Amino acid sequence: MKKNYLEISQVGIEFATEGEPFRALQNVNLAIAKGEFISLIGHSGCGKSTVLNIVAGLYEATEGGVILEGREVDEPGPDRAVVFQNHALLPWLTVYQNVELAVKCVFKKSKSKTEIRDWVEHNLSLVHMDHALHKLPAELSGGMKQRVGIARCLAMQPKMLLMDEPFGALDALTRAHLQDSLMEIQQQLGNTVIMITHDVDEAVLLSDRIVMMTNGPAASIGEVLRIDLPRPRDRVILADDSAFNNYRQQVLRFLYEKQKNPATKKIQAA
Amino acid sequence: MKAISAISKATQGSELLTVSNLCLLINKTLKTLTLPAVGILVFLLLWQLMANNIITSLGQFPGPSQVWEQSKTLVVEHQRERKKEAAFYERQEKRNAKKLEKNPDATVKIRAYTGKATFVDQIATSLLTVAFGFMIATLVAVPLGIICGLSESVYRCVNPIIQTFKPVSPLAWLPLVTMVVSALYVSNDPIFEKAFLTSAFTVALCCLWPTVVNTIVGVASIDRDLINVSRVLQLGTATHIRKIVIPSAIPMIFTGLRLSLATGWMVLIAAEMLAQNPGLGKFIWDEFQNGSSNSLGRIMAAVLVIGVIGFILDSLMLTLQKRVSWDKQAILR
Numbered sequence: 001m002k003k004n005y006l007e008i009s010q011v012g013i014e015f016a017t018e019g020e021p022f023r024a025l026q027n028v029n030l031a032i033a034k035g036e037f038i039s040l041i042g043h044s045g046c047g048k049s050t051v052l053n054i055v056a057g058l059y060e061a062t063e064g065g066v067i068l069e070g071r072e073v074d075e076p077g078p079d080r081a082v083v084f085q086n087h088a089l090l091p092w093l094t095v096y097q098n099v100e101l102a103v104k105c106v107f108k109k110s111k112s113k114t115e116i117r118d119w120v121e122h123n124l125s126l127v128h129m130d131h132a133l134h135k136l137p138a139e140l141s142g143g144m145k146q147r148v149g150i151a152r153c154l155a156m157q158p159k160m161l162l163m164d165e166p167f168g169a170l171d172a173l174t175r176a177h178l179q180d181s182l183m184e185i186q187q188q189l190g191n192t193v194i195m196i197t198h199d200v201d202e203a204v205l206l207s208d209r210i211v212m213m214t215n216g217p218a219a220s221i222g223e224v225l226r227i228d229l230p231r232p233r234d235r236v237i238l239a240d241d242s243a244f245n246n247y248r249q250q251v252l253r254f255l256y257e258k259q260k261n262p263a264t265k266k267i268q269a270a
Numbered sequence: 271m272k273a274i275s276a277i278s279k280a281t282q283g284s285e286l287l288t289v290s291n292l293c294l295l296i297n298k299t300l301k302t303l304t305l306p307a308v309g310i311l312v313f314l315l316l317w318q319l320m321a322n323n324i325i326t327s328l329g330q331f332p333g334p335s336q337v338w339e340q341s342k343t344l345v346v347e348h349q350r351e352r353k354k355e356a357a358f359y360e361r362q363e364k365r366n367a368k369k370l371e372k373n374p375d376a377t378v379k380i381r382a383y384t385g386k387a388t389f390v391d392q393i394a395t396s397l398l399t400v401a402f403g404f405m406i407a408t409l410v411a412v413p414l415g416i417i418c419g420l421s422e423s424v425y426r427c428v429n430p431i432i433q434t435f436k437p438v439s440p441l442a443w444l445p446l447v448t449m450v451v452s453a454l455y456v457s458n459d460p461i462f463e464k465a466f467l468t469s470a471f472t473v474a475l476c477c478l479w480p481t482v483v484n485t486i487v488g489v490a491s492i493d494r495d496l497i498n499v500s501r502v503l504q505l506g507t508a509t510h511i512r513k514i515v516i517p518s519a520i521p522m523i524f525t526g527l528r529l530s531l532a533t534g535w536m537v538l539i540a541a542e543m544l545a546q547n548p549g550l551g552k553f554i555w556d557e558f559q560n561g562s563s564n565s566l567g568r569i570m571a572a573v574l575v576i577g578v579i580g581f582i583l584d585s586l587m588l589t590l591q592k593r594v595s596w597d598k599q600a601i602l603r
Contacts, residue, residue, distance in 0.1 A: 056498075056502065057501075058498055058501060058502075075501075075504075076498070076501040076502045076504070077502065077504055078502060078503055078504060080502070081502065082498065082499075082502050084495045084498070084499075086495060088493070088495035088496060088498070088499050090496060090499070090513070090514070090517070091596060091597065092517040092596030092597075101503070101513065102503055105503040105504065105505065106503075136596070138597070156503075
């Protein structure tokens with residue numbers, strides 16, 4: 001396994017504001033191996049999404065850079081698929097057409113018409129959405145929409161799967177279902193994933209490593225925690241597992257003792 | 271015993287059901303039919319009362335009954351004119367047939383009927399003119415709006431021009447358009463009347479703006495996430511516009527188109543009056559100049575027809591919008 005499949009080195013970013021430029025990130029360094037599942041966790045506003053957007057190429061870093069498989073990232077592209085928090089499906093296309101659009105963009109030259117159709121259907125069945133091929137997103141529940149969003153990204157066979165709080169807008173049960181589906185798919189395909197999350201349990205359950213970020217402005221990586229739990233992981237068994245709970249506690253300690261929520265800090269100061 | 275009571279219960283239930291159904295039905299008809307009918311009746315009553323009290327130099331202001339009479343006359347006149355036309359062509363054909371009988375090599379001509387345009391013809395002309403003007407406006411406005419909506423810099427360049435021309439009245443454009451059409455449209459065998467073109471271009475100039483402005487807003491307010499999807503997929507500009515921009519902006523584009531068509535129809539009447547395009551505007555103007563005791567009634571009939579056609583045009587656009595729109599949950603009115 002190559003250690004430096006994706007390399008984020010010395011990344012910092014400033015946003016232009018009306019007054020002084022706002023420095024969101026500073027000195028972010030991270031190397032990710034192929035097939036690794038990384039979670040980014042931190043308080044709101046610490047720049048987790050900004051890191052993800054820089055890797056996706058949607059933002060341009062002010063300094064430093066991102067190298068994916070030996071090539072510098074300088075624009076967005078289908079080799080770094082993004083799962084958005086609010087699914088971002090095109091509401092005027094059916095489930096099938098939404099995935100098909102992405103597949104056609106990537107495989108237009110290499111796949112025939114029937115191959116494209118099979119591939120779209122295969123990916124939708126991976127996320128258990130093959131029963132709703134011809135429904136519009138508005139006819140689906142939030143969890144189902146997110147499943148289609150994931151299928152759209154998987155179908156692009158990206159080098160990196162970037163997930164921006166993919167389950168943040170879902171209720172706890174639906175979230176658990178989707179986490180299980182995601183683990184199952186990850187087991188089969190071995191994608192390289194960066195996932196942003198607010199949910200400590202989710203991070204520990206899914207990740208190979210958890211990257212904990214300090215509070216902004218000028219946020220950076222605080223600690224990295226390796227999760228050495230055997231796969232496949234079962235949430236019910238792990239709930240009683242001492243190792244699992246130990247990892248959980250370490251993340252919680254980082255978030256609530258070392259990096260107090262900036263909002264509560266202000267309240268205490270007042 | 272049990273069975274009987276069960277049956278009576280069942281029938282009671284169904285009676286209740288039908289009674290409540292009937293109530294619902296009555297309620298629905300009341301809302302959809304009766305209330306508008308009441309509104310119209312009250313309006314007609316007030317109209318008649320007012321009309322009785324207004325005496326103009328052309329006689330009494332026409333009430334609903336006079337206008338109804340004049341409307342019937344307008345239809346009768348149209349039918350009479352059509353019969354005359356048919357007879358005219360029949361006579362020509364007979365004459366030509368005779369001519370050919372005498373001399374098979376004779377050249378025969380069919381002269382076009384040049385009778386007066388009737389009210390119905392004028393409605394048709396108006397509809398054709400507004401359709402042509404609206405089509406030109408749409409062909410310019412939608413692409414322009416998309417370009418301005420996509421590019422902030424283009425928008426900043428074009429916006430002052432849009433804001434300046436948007437409030438200009440059709441009457442101000444008309445002399446300029448008339449002169450430009452006369453100067454540029456020189457042809458020995460013109461397909462279109464100059465008055466038709468002048469009216470249509472004036473309509474286009476005035477009904478361009480609502481579509482432009484609404485398209486810009488629609489395109490500029492596309493969901494950021496969808497734009498990011500397009501960037502990740504590296505869609506080309508053409509595909510981006512076709513797959514993301516146009517479907518996203520379609521509701522706003524249609525809002526603009528509906529406003530534009532309504533504006534265009536209003537502008538048309540003024541334009542036709544001045545350009546003498548043989549449509550409803552000219553009809554009203556001619557009746558006004560004619561000044562007979564029936565004129566006001568005939569004009570009022572035209573006013574009602576203009577209103578009803580405007581209403582129908584808007585309903586057609588709404589139907590089209592509902593068909594094209596992907597958001598079937600949206601309440602359009």
